[in-house]
Each structure stands twice: as C-alpha cells, then as structure tokens.
Amino acid sequence: MTTHEFTLVLDRPPTDDELDALHAAGCDDAIFGHEDGLSIAEFDREAPALADAIATAVIQIEQVGLAAVRVLDTDLVTLADIGNRIGQSRESVRRYVTKERGPGEFPPPVNPTREGTVFYRWSEVAPWIRNRLGLHVPDIDPTLVVANLIVQARQHKDQVDHMSALSDLLVA
Numbered sequence: 001m002t003t004h005e006f007t008l009v010l011d012r013p014p015t016d017d018e019l020d021a022l023h024a025a026g027c028d029d030a031i032f033g034h035e036d037g038l039s040i041a042e043f044d045r046e047a048p049a050l051a052d053a054i055a056t057a058v059i060q061i062e063q064v065g066l067a068a069v070r071v072l073d074t075d076l077v078t079l080a081d082i083g084n085r086i087g088q089s090r091e092s093v094r095r096y097v098t099k100e101r102g103p104g105e106f107p108p109p110v111n112p113t114r115e116g117t118v119f120y121r122w123s124e125v126a127p128w129i130r131n132r133l134g135l136h137v138p139d140i141d142p143t144l145v146v147a148n149l150i151v152q153a154r155q156h157k158d159q160v161d162h163m164s165a166l167s168d169l170l171v172a
Contacts, residue, residue, distance in 0.1 A: 001046040004053040006144065008061065008151075009070035010039040021064040027057065040072070050143040058151060068151055073144035076110065076119045085122075086135055103132045121145075 014022060014032055022032070030041045041061065047053035058068045079097070080090040095101035107124035123145055126137045150170075157163050 001048060003044050003046050004050045006043050006045075006050065006054055006057075006147075007072040008041045008043070008054075008057060008068040009072060010041060010061065011067040011069050013039040014064070014066055018064050018066060022061065022066075025060040025063050027060050030057070041068075050141065051147065054143070054147045067155075069155065071144055071148040071151055073140055073148050075122050075140050075145045075148070077122045077125065078117055078119060082120065082122075082125055082129075085137060086129060086133075105132070 010032075013034070019032060022030070027041070027043075029045050030043045032039075032041050034040065041057070043053065043057050045053040045057060047056065054071060061068050077085070078090075079093045083090045083093045086093075092101070097106045099106075105128070107120060107128055109118040109120050111119055122140050123142065126139050129135050129137050153166075157167075160166065
C-alpha cells in the first residue's frame with residue numbers, strides 16, 4: 001500500500017480525551033495541531049488510494065465528535081500566487097488575464113464580480129500555462145480538490161432541498 005500525505009482542517013481543536021479517542025479510532029497516523037489559526041490534522045495514511053485515505057480519516061474524526069471542514073489543497077490562487085509559481089510578476093499575469101499579453105482565453109476567476117482579490121483555480125490555470133505558454137508547471141492532485149469540495153458540501157447537505165439531485169451529479 002502507498003502512504004498518502006494530506007491535511008484536514010477541523011472545526012475545533014480536539015480535547016485530550018478526544019485525542020485519545022482519535023488514536024483508538026485509527027488516527028494514530030496523524031499529528032494534530034494548529035497552523036495559521038486553524039486546527040489541523042496532518043495524516044500519513046496507508047491506503048490503496050488517496051481518496052480512501054481521506055474518506056477513512058474524515059469518518060474516524062467524525063466518530064469522536066469532531067468535524068473535518070476542509071481538505072487542504074492549493075487550488076485557489078491569486079494572480080500573485082500564479083506569478084510566484086511561474087516565476088513572473090503579478091502584473092505580468094494580470095496582463096495575460098486582460099489579454100494585453102499572451103494568447104488570450106485565460107481561465108475565468110472563481111469570483112468574477114467580487115471587488116478586491118480575485119481567485120482562480122490552479123487546476124484550470126496550470127493546463128492553460130502549459131498549453132499556451134509552454135511552461136512546465138505541476139498539477140494539483142485532483143483527488144484533493146474533489147475531496148475538499150465534497151467535505152465542504154457535506155456541511156450544507158441538510159439545508160438543500162432535493163440534495164439527491166445534486167449528489168447524483170457525482171455519479172452521472
């Protein structure tokens with residue numbers, strides 16, 4: 001089996017008793033702590049696939065009364081983040097977005113109508129950079145992106161009418 005590394009963001013820090021329960025539930029492959037004000041669990045979990053590793057960790061965390069609210073990924077990026085990843089300035093990347101430079105058709109932002117910082121998905125930007133600019137850039141693991149979206153969606157599922165129609169989209 002392969003060891004998969006991933007980090008879950010928790011709804012709150014576990015108590016000492018919950019840490020003992022987490023260990024007993026199978027989370028003895030995780031380190032629990034804080035990072036940038038977030039309560040996190042960093043896993044090194046053996047499983048057939050990353051999806052299996054994340055799913056079992058989320059279930060085990062929930063068994064002791066905590067909740068995983070996110071799977072950390074690096075998919076949401078700003079223009080400055082993109083610039084850092086490709087060795088260019090934020091301004092240079094902004095010019096790709098506005099078609100002042102480059103071949104055009106830059107992926108759309110996640111929040112196009114928001115004033116202030118605009119976010120993009122690295123999972124959409126990286127292929128554009130490779131195909132349009134010819135630069136070698138790594139992909140984000142799509143399993144992390146999907147797992148994060150599912151974990152976040154689970155937080156709202158009880159508030160959505162006809163949730164089954166939306167969950168059916170995952171298998172369609």
